Amino acid sequence: MYFLDFTKRLDSFSIFLESLLVIVTSLYYLYEQMTTVSDKFIYSQSQFWIVIGIFLYLAGTFFLFVLLPNMSDAETMNNWSINWLFNILKNILFFIGFLVKPAPAAYADSVKAR
Amino acid sequence: MILLEVNPTSQAAYVLLGTIGMLVLTIGLIVFIIFHQRRVIRFQGTLQKMEAEQQKMLLDASIRLQEEERQRLAADLHDDAGPLLATARLYLNENLVNLDKTTQLQSIYNAKQIIDDTIQLIRNISHSLMPPTLKNFGLESALNDLFQKITGSGSINASCRFHDYRERLEPNRELIIFRIIQELVNNILKHSNASFIHVTQNTNGNKFFVRLHHDGRGLTQADFEKLNKSSGGLGLKNIQSRLSVLQGNIYFEKDMSQTYYKVTIELTKEEGEILG
Numbered sequence: 001m002y003f004l005d006f007t008k009r010l011d012s013f014s015i016f017l018e019s020l021l022v023i024v025t026s027l028y029y030l031y032e033q034m035t036t037v038s039d040k041f042i043y044s045q046s047q048f049w050i051v052i053g054i055f056l057y058l059a060g061t062f063f064l065f066v067l068l069p070n071m072s073d074a075e076t077m078n079n080w081s082i083n084w085l086f087n088i089l090k091n092i093l094f095f096i097g098f099l100v101k102p103a104p105a106a107y108a109d110s111v112k113a114r
Numbered sequence: 115m116i117l118l119e120v121n122p123t124s125q126a127a128y129v130l131l132g133t134i135g136m137l138v139l140t141i142g143l144i145v146f147i148i149f150h151q152r153r154v155i156r157f158q159g160t161l162q163k164m165e166a167e168q169q170k171m172l173l174d175a176s177i178r179l180q181e182e183e184r185q186r187l188a189a190d191l192h193d194d195a196g197p198l199l200a201t202a203r204l205y206l207n208e209n210l211v212n213l214d215k216t217t218q219l220q221s222i223y224n225a226k227q228i229i230d231d232t233i234q235l236i237r238n239i240s241h242s243l244m245p246p247t248l249k250n251f252g253l254e255s256a257l258n259d260l261f262q263k264i265t266g267s268g269s270i271n272a273s274c275r276f277h278d279y280r281e282r283l284e285p286n287r288e289l290i291i292f293r294i295i296q297e298l299v300n301n302i303l304k305h306s307n308a309s310f311i312h313v314t315q316n317t318n319g320n321k322f323f324v325r326l327h328h329d330g331r332g333l334t335q336a337d338f339e340k341l342n343k344s345s346g347g348l349g350l351k352n353i354q355s356r357l358s359v360l361q362g363n364i365y366f367e368k369d370m371s372q373t374y375y376k377v378t379i380e381l382t383k384e385e386g387e388i389l390g
Contacts, residue, residue, distance in 0.1 A: 030147050037158060042151045052144055059140045063132030067125045075126045082133055 015065040019058045026055035049097030057090035168343075172358065175351030190239050195232055202228040245292070253288045254279055257295060257313060264311075270303065274313035283322070284384065290356045291324060291379065294364075297349050298326055298377055306330025306375075322381040332375025333366045 029051050033042050042048050064082050071079070205225035209218050248256035254276040261272035282288065295313065302308050308330025315324050333341070341347035342354055357364055362381040369376050 027143075030143070034147050034150055037154060039155060039158065041155065042148060052140075055144075056137075056140055059136040060133055062136055063129045067129050067132075071125045071129070079126050079129050082129065 012066055012069045016062075019062050019065065022054060022058050023062075026051050026058075030055075044100060046097040046100045049093050049100060053090040053093030053097065056093065057086045060086035060089070171343075171345075172351055172355040175348050176355050178348060179352050187239065187243075190235075194235050195239075198228050198232045198235065202232070244289075248288060248292055249285065252279075252282045253292055254315070256288075256292055260296065260299070261311070261313075264299070264303070270309060270311060272299070272311040272313075274315075276315040278317045279315055283381075287360060287381070287384075290360055291381075294353050294356050294379060295324065295326065297353055301349055302328050302330060302332075306332055317383070320383045322383050324379040326377040326379075327369070327374045329374050332368070332377075334368060335366045338364075338366045 029047075033048070061083050064079055068076065202225045205221040205228070208221045212218060212221070245256050245259065247259045254274070257274045261274055264270060264272040283291070299311060302311055306328055308328040310327075310329055312327045313324065314327075315322075317323065338350060341350050353364065357379070360381055362379060365376075365378045365380070367376050367378075368374070
């Protein structure tokens, strides 16, 4: 019940802005990873798991938080499990990120793809 | 429309569908990035392997060429200089045995003749290793010298014209270009059945060009690349490895008129070689 009371006080617009900013930043990181030629696999870097954890959480709960002010208490309670689900998923991804050991590079510098 | 069919008044349906949509998009994007990166890394690996193989072939070619050069030198010294010196020694030995003055003088004269021949032979060997004209007077004179000798043989007309060579390239770069031209000329003499070879030089900004024309059977760029990748074509591989030292390029093409073959060597001039 504490959660439900708390969500009522959430500012939907600022959450929308925050999510958008972080999602765009995550997308930029992924784009950078795509265009940078490196001999290390992207999933062998811990920051990749951290970023996709944040990205998945914010993308998954985006609609929940944006539409929260328009939902009734019962609807909010029904849908709040989405937040828990993505939170758990995010924490699992963070956990993987902390476990991943960076692979040694075959050559020191990665080259920017042209 | 689907949303409306599910429950038009409920925000929960929007949340659910929006969340599923975002999830699918996000996972799709992540999977795409992972697979794209894996493909790029695999491609890069193949490229590196190919480059390493090419480097190995060039290295093999240059080692084989060195060995061939050593064998040629050994053969020249053993087959020509060796017997000449041995004969000179025989004549000189005769002096010890034969005390007749006239015979002694004759044998000394013969020994001198043979030693002169040996000196000439050794000079020829050393000139073929490093042409003195190239060292003292530069690429233009060395090429003129080489072409005079070729033209003098009567089988082919070789000429060269340098348009903009007021300042010489660095001696070791000159030597490498000379060797490349020598190899190309050798190939033309051996395989092309040409009646003339003409070499021109010019510059454009910091680019240095040497063009070689001939009217025999020649190579195109595709032939050159094919031969370069095959196990044969030792001379061409050697040209390629010399050019990689100079960081230059070579282009084989047929002339616009389709009558002549043209080989262009392109180099970038180094700091000290650019005219002010």
